[in-house]
Amino acid sequence: MDPDDIVTETVLRLRHHLDRNPGAEAADLVPVALTIARNLLIDQSRANRREVLLPAESLITVQTLREEDFADRRAEIIDAFDALRALPEDLREIVTLVCLNERSLQEAAQILRISVRMAQRRYKKGREKLRRALGTAHH
Known part of the structure; x- marks a missing residue:
């Protein structure tokens, strides 16, 4: 505009x-x-x-996964994308940028027009929510 x-x-x-x-x-x-x-x-x-921002689905989709590479992990991947989609928008944006678009937290903060500290907090909270949703242990 x-x-x-x-x-x-x-x-x-x-x-x-x-x-x-x-x-x-x-x-x-x-x-x-x-x-x-x-x-x-x-x-x-x-x-x-x-x-x-690229939605997670445009980067990799269940349909684009090669069966021979991911056959044994297909259900896990579907669950991960479902959990990502279920995140609140602000958390989904930062996790998508950092994890899927391979941006640094500094780059993600710039793109989202937020402070690096806010990007760090959102990223940490988003990852924690994903871990809980997927039932994985904290590393």
Whole structure:
């Protein structure tokens, strides 16, 4: 979304706000317009971030596994992908970036626009949830 699109969408949403609140004071419209524009930018940032991330399914799928390589572990792999999909989005994103996309925690933090410390906490929490879901011991 370019700046003109953000302005246009803000005006449209502000008009909708005015239709719902006909007695709104002019002074109240500036904060409303700024909130709308801010939310549009946040939505755009989240959409851009999701485009960068590759879902686990696009990297490797159960269907792409060669039977001779993974026949004895196929059920485990299916369970692992199911557990990954069940994670909350913020944890799934960091685990996908680090484990499947082979990004460092620093790179993942940059992509997600969070601090390295937050990336570390989310990664640790995501791995712990995966371990519990899969019933594996902590190494």
